[in-house]
Amino acid sequence: MVNKTITLSLADSQSINIGASGLDEICQNIQIILSTQQGTLYLDRLFGLKSDFVDAPMNEAAMKIQNEIYDAIEKYEPRVKIISVTFSGNDDGRLNPVISFELVEGVLL
Known part of the structure; x- marks a missing residue:
């Protein structure tokens, strides 16, 4: 089976679905990782960005965020392999991460 590239934009974040499963669960986990500030999770102070x-x-912020995203997802969501991290920006100074990833071989949904 050939892995399909999945694109996830943090700008499109939705509310948490406690019963999420499969690909929805993986996307939700990535969104939680990326929207959590490091140091705020009591039992794992390194969780998040x-x-x-x-x-x-x-430019400096984009580089730092990109590196943080790669490291955090690699550590906390090992079911995916990141293909790219880009940003959809606007004139108000926000950088919205857009992550393209594939499922790691052997991951079943």
């Missing part, structure tokens, strides 16, 4: 990119110049 650092916030040292806030107020940094856009």
